[in-house]
Amino acid sequence: MGVPLIETRNLKKYFKTPKGDLHAVDGVNLKINKGQTIGVVGESGCGKSTLGRTILRLLEATSGQVFYDGKDILKYSNKEMLNMRKKMQIIFQDPYASLNPRMTVSEIIAEPIKVCKTLTNKNEIDDKVYDLMQIVGLSERFVNTYPHELDGGRRQRIGIARALSLDPEFIVCDEPVSALDVSIQAQILNLMMDLQDDIGLTYMFITHDLSVVKHISDDIAVMYLGQCVEKAPAEELFKNPLHPYTKALLDAIPIPSLSSTQGFKSIIKGEVTSPINPKPGCRFAARCHYQRKECMSNVELKEVGNGHFVSCILL
């Protein structure tokens, strides 16, 4: 297998606020292999979107390293990054806010090509746009349509086509289906999985929806307040969740079935603590049933076998 396509080492992103430093991403170590999907799950404010954007350098990291194919891209110059961006793309969550309302579908999809000058001949660009539209299932007749004339599902397909226009290797998918109805969600997820099989794309799939993440991911990283608390292959995580937060998260999902004995058995009390100047130690401790003194000192992410990593003193 060799070198993972993406590797982050102790990646941190802090935001300065009047009250202190907001620890959005706080020492995350991830490895993503080529052709695979890593699902990053967590609730609002856990830092998953910030993580995705920091990896792409849409936000500048506070410290740490991001290796792409073995090279630390945080050290690259602007010129080198422009070149890298052809390989690393993003699909945004909001299919309404992420498309320029004054550009047509074909103009939106062609824009990255024109910016990076990967093609300069008008006919070649048009052909490429038609190809991409076909790949994502957008009818040719929408070539000169504006985003507001289309529904959420079709707009998201435009976003995907745009992300593919530079023939990338790696795509950060930031909650790409959360804003869509379930039947459209299913269509888009199928499309993304087909593309991965056909072109060998690598995805970082960010979502709060656990059923979606299980369906699409090879590995899953669970985030809480800027830290990765558990990491495991998808099946393994769902079969054998170890961190108390992961267990509570899985317990909280309402199952569409009457046979589950779900009585919301371990509803976590309380709210997420503040990410500003957090105290040392496990950030979940305040809400954890099993909290004890040892939780107040820093807990490391340890491997417990089968590629399964957990940061909890109980294990």
Add this chain to the structure above:
Amino acid sequence: MAEKLLKIDDLRVVYRTDEATVKAVNGLNLSIDKGETLGLVGETGAGKTTTALSILRLLPEKIGIIESGNIQLDGIDILKATEADMRLLRGNTMSMIFQDPMTSLNPIMKIGEQIGEVLELHNPEMDENTRDEKVNEILQLVGLPVERKSDYPHQFSGGMKQRVIIAIALACEPKLLLADEPTTALDVTIQAQVLSMMRELKQKLGTAMILITHDLGVVAQTCDKVAIMYAGEIVELGTIKDIFESDAHHPYTIGLFGSIPDLTKTTKRLNPIKGLMPDPTNLPAGCKFHPRCDNCLEICKTQEPKSILKNTHMIKCHLYIQDKQM
């Protein structure tokens, strides 16, 4: 015979704009018993919110028009009531929780005052001290610390804001609560807290509820009955047993279940419904689902199917009219 709390007969609602008429609700029939929770399930554009707003008579003026039908709430004819009558009903006999808690609260009023406001409007004879006590009671009921009643909405998280909204909705102990996707904007662990709390309150106060949602998991955990809506009509209706355990379903319901990734299985691909919701200004003839239906028959293209009823389970589909076992 127990009187139905809410009975809707053949409701038809349109939105009339300069360009076109949007047929939002097309012959809806619904009823709810006291204390019952009905899940109203469907995707964007199905007509769920329009139905809720029609019951409250809160459709946008001049544009939203109830063309025909009958709505009876607790013996009151809603469509014949005056606006003054409706104002007495809203917040009191029936109330609504809107979808986005972030924008439903008045940003410049303390939350304690917002809860107190609804008590004051419907109980003008109540003195200030009693009102204050009631506000404290309700805050405790929804799990919010009483000390926070002089805080402003922006000082609360999404989940807490939603609890405030639920407090406002339940302050006058309404008989019917309309909840429009009350937990969609919330994280799953907060959703679990809020749903658990709503279930407890429902039992304590005996409130009936129409829960609008697209999440079949939420439906399974909180509802007694389920109505599946498509293009302004109810295409399937039944108890949760009927919907989750019966073998017979409307093709759209099957499509909905097939679109959801199942946590208990590993599937390679999902089975989405092909195509999109029909254009409500230009609905298909016959059965409105027929262009997307894998089992479409000739008759489906021209004739609207009748409702087939077996015990508590209703399905509106030609496949079942033709002597199929239900």
